[in-house]
Amino acid sequence: MRAMKKYVRHILCAIQETTAYRASYFINIISQFVSYIAIFFLWKAVFTAQPDIGGMGWNDMQGYLLVSLFASALISGSSEFRVSRAIWTGNIAVELVRPVDYQKANFAITVGNGIAEGVLVASIGLVFAVLIGFTAPPANPVTWLYFLLALAFSFMTKFLIVYIFGLFTFWTTGGMGLSWFRRGLTDFFSGAIIPLAFFPGWLQTVAGALPFRGIVSVPATIFIESMPQSQILATFAVEAAWIVGLWYLARLIWHFAMRKVTIHGG
Amino acid sequence: MAVIETKKLRKSFRSPLKKPGVTGAIRHLFRPEWKEIVAVTDVDLSIEAGESVAYVGPNGAGKSTTIKMLTGILLPSGGAIRVNGLHPYQERMRNSKNIGVVFGQRTQLWWDIPVIESFTLLRDIYEVPEKTYRENLACFTEMLGLEDLLQQSARRLSLGQRMRADLAVALMHNPAIIFLDEPTIGLDVAVKERIREFLKAVNRERGVTLMLTSHDLGDIEDVCRRLIIIDRGRIIYDGSIQGLLDRYVKERSIRVTAGVKIDRVAAARELPAGVEIAEAGEKEMTIRFDRFRYTARNVLEIIVKTVDVVDFQLKEPDIERVVKNVYEGRLELSDEN
Numbered sequence: 001m002r003a004m005k006k007y008v009r010h011i012l013c014a015i016q017e018t019t020a021y022r023a024s025y026f027i028n029i030i031s032q033f034v035s036y037i038a039i040f041f042l043w044k045a046v047f048t049a050q051p052d053i054g055g056m057g058w059n060d061m062q063g064y065l066l067v068s069l070f071a072s073a074l075i076s077g078s079s080e081f082r083v084s085r086a087i088w089t090g091n092i093a094v095e096l097v098r099p100v101d102y103q104k105a106n107f108a109i110t111v112g113n114g115i116a117e118g119v120l121v122a123s124i125g126l127v128f129a130v131l132i133g134f135t136a137p138p139a140n141p142v143t144w145l146y147f148l149l150a151l152a153f154s155f156m157t158k159f160l161i162v163y164i165f166g167l168f169t170f171w172t173t174g175g176m177g178l179s180w181f182r183r184g185l186t187d188f189f190s191g192a193i194i195p196l197a198f199f200p201g202w203l204q205t206v207a208g209a210l211p212f213r214g215i216v217s218v219p220a221t222i223f224i225e226s227m228p229q230s231q232i233l234a235t236f237a238v239e240a241a242w243i244v245g246l247w248y249l250a251r252l253i254w255h256f257a258m259r260k261v262t263i264h265g266g
Numbered sequence: 267m268a269v270i271e272t273k274k275l276r277k278s279f280r281s282p283l284k285k286p287g288v289t290g291a292i293r294h295l296f297r298p299e300w301k302e303i304v305a306v307t308d309v310d311l312s313i314e315a316g317e318s319v320a321y322v323g324p325n326g327a328g329k330s331t332t333i334k335m336l337t338g339i340l341l342p343s344g345g346a347i348r349v350n351g352l353h354p355y356q357e358r359m360r361n362s363k364n365i366g367v368v369f370g371q372r373t374q375l376w377w378d379i380p381v382i383e384s385f386t387l388l389r390d391i392y393e394v395p396e397k398t399y400r401e402n403l404a405c406f407t408e409m410l411g412l413e414d415l416l417q418q419s420a421r422r423l424s425l426g427q428r429m430r431a432d433l434a435v436a437l438m439h440n441p442a443i444i445f446l447d448e449p450t451i452g453l454d455v456a457v458k459e460r461i462r463e464f465l466k467a468v469n470r471e472r473g474v475t476l477m478l479t480s481h482d483l484g485d486i487e488d489v490c491r492r493l494i495i496i497d498r499g500r501i502i503y504d505g506s507i508q509g510l511l512d513r514y515v516k517e518r519s520i521r522v523t524a525g526v527k528i529d530r531v532a533a534a535r536e537l538p539a540g541v542e543i544a545e546a547g548e549k550e551m552t553i554r555f556d557r558f559r560y561t562a563r564n565v566l567e568i569i570v571k572t573v574d575v576v577d578f579q580l581k582e583p584d585i586e587r588v589v590k591n592v593y594e595g596r597l598e599l600s601d602e603n
Contacts, residue, residue, distance in 0.1 A: 003393075005390050005393075006387075006390040006391045006393070008390075009386065009387050009390040009391070010387065013376055013379055013383055013384075013387050016378075016379045016383060017376060017377075017378045017379050020378040020379060020419065021378060090372070091372055093334065093339050093369065093372065094367075094369065094372050094373070094374050096337075096338065096339045096358070096362075097337045097338065097339065097362055097365070097367040098362055098374075098388075098391050098392070099359045099360075099362040099363050099391060099392060100359075100391055101359075258341065259341055
C-alpha cells in the first residue's frame with residue numbers, strides 16, 4: 001500500500017495541475033466540443049436522407065456521438081505531449097533519478113488529468129445532449145455498468161497507445177509528426193468519426209483485430225445497446241488481453257530506448 | 267568505504283554519419299552509417315563518504331555523462347560502477363533512494379502547482395517518514411529562505427528561487443550522496459553565496475557526500491576539498507586543490523606601490539633569478555617570483571633596496587588560471603614539470 005501512495009499523489013498533483021490553468025483547460029475542451037458539433041450536423045444530414053444505416057437509426061447515432069465525444073476528450077492535450085516533450089527536452093533525466101516507475105507515474109498523471117477533465121467533459125456532454133434533444137439514455141442499469149467498465153478499458157487502451165507513441169520520440173526526436181499519425185490512426189480505427197459498423201467488411205475485420213476499437217466503438221455500441229450482451233464479456237476479455245499486452249510492449253520499448261538512446265541536452 | 271567507485275568506466279555513443287546535403291540525408295535513411303563517439307573513457311573514481319568533490323572540465327569533456335551514469339540515467343558501455351554498493355542503472359530504483367540530484371538547468375518541481383505540493387509529491391515518492399519530512403522542511407526553509415515561495419507555483423519563481431527550492435527537494439529524503447550538475451549556473455552573486463554556504467553546511471553537519479560539476483571556480487574553491495579534472499573523456503587530475511597549485515603553479519606575485527617614481531632599470535638589476543618584473547608603471551610595480559625558492563619576505567627585502575615601498579599586496583596563485591590553462595590546452599597535466 002505504501003508503494004501505491006506515491007502514485008496516488010501523482011494523481012492528486014495532476015488534478016491540481018489541470019485545474020491550475022483554467023483558460024487552456026476550457027479551450028481544450030471547447031475545441032473538441034466544436035468539432036463534434038460539425039460532425040453532429042454532418043451525420044444529421046446523412047440520417048435525414050437515409051434513416052437507417054447498418055442497422056443504426058438517428059437516435060442511436062446521437063448516443064454514439066455523445067460517447068465518442070466523451071471518450072475522445074478524456075485523454076487530451078497535456079497527456080498527449082507529456083512523454084515526447086520530456087524526451088526531446090531531456091527533462092526525462094529528472095524523472096529517472098527518482099524512485100518511481102516512469103510508466104506507472106505517467107499513467108497516474110493521465111488518470112489525474114482525466115478525472116479533472118472528465119468532470120467538465122461530462123457536464124458539457126450533458127449540455128450537448130440536451131441541446132440536440134437526445135432523449136434515449138439506456139434504461140437498463142446493467143448497461144450502465146458495462147458502459148462504465150468499457151470506459152475504463154477505453155481509458156487504459158488509449159493511455160497505452162499514446163504512451164507508446166510518445167516513447168518513439170526517443171528515436172525520432174520530434175513529437176509532432178508522430179502525434180498526428182497517432183491521432184489519425186486512433187480516430188479512424190476507434191470509430192470516433194465513422195462507426196465501425198459502416199466500414200466495408202474487410203476493413204471491419206482489420207479494425208476488429210486492432211486494439212483501437214476499445215477506445216470509442218466498444219463503449220459507444222454498449223451505450224446504445226447495439227452490442228449483444230453475450231458479446232460484451234468476450235469483448236472485454238480481448239480488451240483486457242490487449243491492455244496487458246500493450247503494457248508489456250511499452251515496457252519492452254522503454255527497455256530498448258534506455259539502452260540505445262542518449263538523453264538530450266547537457 | 268568508498269561510496270562512489272568506478273573502474274575503467276566508459277561511455278560511447280553512436281552518432282549518425284551523414285554526408286552533406288539532401289543526398290546525404292536520403293542515403294542515411296536507407297544505409298545508415300554511424301560513428302562511435304567516446305564521451306567518457308577509463309574513468310577511475312573512488313570517493314569516500316563525507317567527501318566534497320568538484321568534477322570539472324571544459325564543455326563536452328564528459329562531466330554530465332559521468333554524472334548521468336552515476337545517477338542511473340545512462341547505462342555505461344564498459345567498466346565497473348558502484349554507488350553505495352549498487353549498480354546505479356541496473357538497480358536504479360534502489361540507488362535513487364540513496365542519492366539526491368540537482369540539475370542546474372532543469373527542475374524537479376512541477377511547473378504549474380505550488381512548490382509545497384511538489385515537496386509533498388517528493389515526500390511520497392521517496393516514502394519519507396512524516397517526522398523527517400517536517401524536520402527537513404523546517405530546516406531547509408530556514409537555511410534557504412523558502413517561506414515566501416512555498417505557496418507559489420514554480421512557473422512564477424526566479425531562477426535563484428527555483429534553484430533553492432530544487433536543493434531542498436534533492437535533500438528532503440536524507441540522501442547519502444548529492445550530485446549537483448552546475449548548481450549555480452546563471453545565478454547572481456548573493457544567491458551563489460547562499461547556495462555555497464548551504465552546501466558546505468549540508469556536507470559538514472549531515473555528512474552528505476557531495477559531488478558537483480561547475481564552471482564557477484568560486485564554487486569549487488569554496489565548497490570542495492577535492493578536485494577531479496576531466497578532459498576529452500579522461501581524468502587528468504585527481505587530488506586536492508592545494509596539490510594542483512603546488513604542482514602546476516610555481517609563481518606568486520607581489521604588487522608594490524611606491525612613494526616616488528620607480529626606477530625600473532635599477533630595480534630589475536637587483537632581482538635574482540626566479541624573480542622578475544611582470545608589470546611596471548609610474549609608481550606601481552608587480553613582481554612575479556618562484557614561490558618554492560623565495561618567500562614574500564625575501565622578495566620584499568630585495569625590492570626595498572631600490573624602491574620606496576609604501577604599500578604592498580600579495581597575490582596568491584589562483585586556481586582559476588590553472589584550470590583555464592587546462593581548458594585551453596595550454597597546460598598538459600599529464601606532463602611532469
